[in-house]
Amino acid sequence: MSATHPVSLSVNGEQISRLVEPRETLADFLRRDLQLTGTHTGCEMGVCGACLVLMDGRPVHACLTFAVQASGAVVETVEGLSESAEIADLQRTFHERNALQCGFCTPGMLVSAHGLLTRPGVPSREEIRDALSGNYCRCTGYEAIVDAIETVARRRSAGERAARFLEEPA
């Protein structure tokens, strides 16, 4: 009844083909089959936001999508975003602003922030909070996370490149 299905999708720019059980979520597929453990599994029911990935360019919960459904899609995980340096400034500023403590929620926070900052315009603090409304953090109280994202939004609108932060030691 649960025969495996072939899936073929792009993950962080690499074309991947595997056989999966239909019940395997995209989050479990990324973590177990591809060892991409930056995608965290917290609630596994779409509430905590720790498993967010980009699917066809938009943040989605990897726990609310079965891997078979993602066949044909373009998926980017937090590993892909950090290796391409697209979020280097966000990572650096999260560090500087103490926007993480235990770090469990951070991959999801970064994917949400990336999704927000790739939309046109400079978001207000209220818009940043709205964008993070599906991301739980039990350590920071969110204020520092909003600070970090606001800082990056302003720097980027002033013309700063995300990748500049790779060139300096943290």
Place this chain on the structure above:
Amino acid sequence: MKARAFSYVRPVTIAEAIDAFAAAGGEASYIAGGQSLVPALALRLQAPECLIDIAHVEALRGIERQGGRLRLGALTRHVDAHDDPLIARYAPLLHLAAPHVAHPAIRNRGTLGGSVALADPASEFPAMMLAMGAEMEIAGPEGTRRVPADAFFQGVYETAIEPGELLVAFHIPVAGPHHRCAFDELARRRGDYALVGCGVMLAMPGDVVEDARIAFLSVGPTPVRARAAEVALLGSRLDEAAIRTAQTALAEDLDPTDEAHVPATMRLHLARVLLGRLLGGLGAAT
């Protein structure tokens, strides 16, 4: 928790999807965005033997004006309900309600068809379909039929869709320059499920209300039309007296039940407050 094992098929036509349901002996669920279904599977509240992935059925897509109607394919995503310019122009209640639906990542994946077919009484889009007077196009083994929103919502999570049938599209009368629309909801905290929500659509070619449709969410087992309040507004200039009459009339329209922390009287009061704010805003828009 993890979902129980199931088989998976990915049809590309409506006929294939409906055949797949029959082939599974009815022990199947259609899945599109899956933003409500996948948690239900993970919690094992549901355990179908087969998932029929309709996300690649082209006939369920599209946002298109067809004469006096806007046709929205059932696969239209929540995010498009907010961002799409045709929807913002011709079905503004969807545009106004979209930011109140769940969270951004859910809106990126969840579909209008899924939300309306689920018919959660606390959900925004079903109530807006009622407020707009949309027709639901439903496909089944015998062909397709259309059901008006007024006959579509039948009980808690119960709709006119029969087992095996598939919600194909929404046909929404287009809003014109003479329409005034408003949506808002009251919640204890921003982003929480609404204690009460309301969409209003008024036809006002001049200063006088010629037609009114008002629908509430979170006040009963289904989205509820406030017909007495609508009638109270007809022929009025949306002045304070007319708005008060409409607020009073809500006692005939809404029959909320007592719930823990939300007595029925409180919910009715909040519905009146919300309707007053929405109508007041629309009246001031002249």
